[in-house]
Amino acid sequence: MHDTLLIDRAPLGADLFCETWTLNDPASRNALTDAMVDALLGACTRAQSDGALRGVVLRGAGGHFCAGGSLGGFAKAIGQPLDAGVPDPLVPLNRRFGALLQALCGLPQWLVVAAEGAAMGGGLGLACCGDLVLADADAQFGAPEVTLGLVPAQIAPFVVRRLGPAAARRWLLSGARWDSVAAQQAGLVDEVVVDGAMDEAVQATIQRLAATAPQAIAATKHLLLQVQSALPLPALLDDAAHLFARALRGPEAPQGLAAFTARKAPPWSAVA
Structure with missing residues (x-):
């Protein structure tokens, strides 16, 4: 079985490093499985005490950032009411993704998000955690949960933080897709990358941030x-x-x- 999260540690200088965390399930457009969430949480925990790590780049494999949460672990519960008085096991599962978003925002290192292709639902939540967000010109952002009869539960506070209440309402209540230019106008994206030059844009951003204390x-x-x-x-x-x-x-x-x-x-x- 492939690793759901690839971690590449590259030197920035003497005993200084930057890591690229790559969501690695291209077949599902890097949908967020429990295993992927656990791997990202583990990486965040390790990074908290890594004094040699200067920054993190978060991106997806196979031309997409993240298509959102995987419903695989919830399949048997869809449409099934819960017996009275029984704690709902879906609550801690969903809440764990919120803990991941909180951990990403709380990284002591700078976090650069490089979004290509789909950045939907949970992928939008991940993007909202970036200190700087680069987006390919063809990237698509959105929160389609309400069009599926679902609630964008854990991402909502982070979308509000990033976009502000008015724009967050437009995004979360419409379920619409937004291109990179619209996402930049809304305040989610810092730089739109053209001509497929994401690798070069990431490296240029790393070089700018490498001068910080x-x-x-x-x-x-x-x-x-x-x-x-x-x-x-x-x-x-x-x-x-x-x-x-x-x-x-x-x-x-x-x-x-x-x-x-x-x-x-x-x-x-x-x-x-």
């Missing part, structure tokens, strides 16, 4: 997640002040400021 990236991502939470503004600004103070007193600030003054690359930069 890892601890500063982790702290900034933490702050951005706090902004999206219901934390009151005074508490949010208190947290931000502590993050700033720790960064200024930490090892990266003196190195980065000294390198700036000397017009040299800082020690963490993998850019030549």
Whole structure:
């Protein structure tokens, strides 16, 4: 049986790495099986404590990003009511995908999503977790759940975070498909890649991000997640002040400021 998630670890510099996580079930357009979700969760857990890992690229094999959730594990429950008082086993199965989306958003490394072909349903949820989203000109995005009598349950909060409430309503309640240009206009996609040059676009993005300081990236991502939470503004600004103070007193600030003054690359930069 093939691995549902391929992980390629490539060097960025001395003891620095970037990983590409490739969803690997081309026959199903990389539909999210339980095994694939488990593999992605495992990769996220490992990445949390990997000090040498600077960033992650998430993409799909076979010309598609991800066609959404696989209903294989739910097939016997379709249309079948639950006996009274019995805990529904579908609840933790669905909730586990939400845990994956939360883990992807919480990665301390930068996360680049490279979307080609279909990015539907759960695939749209994955795309909403990217710090930067690149999309092939022919990519298609959407949340077709409501057209199938289903609910876009776990992806909804992440779609709202990425697109804002008004655009999220249009996307989640219509079930429509959106091309890359429309997705860029909505705020999901950062760059539309033409002429099939996704590999080149990914490498150019990695090179830009390779100049960033890892601890500063982790702290900034933490702050951005706090902004999206219901934390009151005074508490949010208190947290931000502590993050700033720790960064200024930490090892990266003196190195980065000294390198700036000397017009040299800082020690963490993998850019030549």
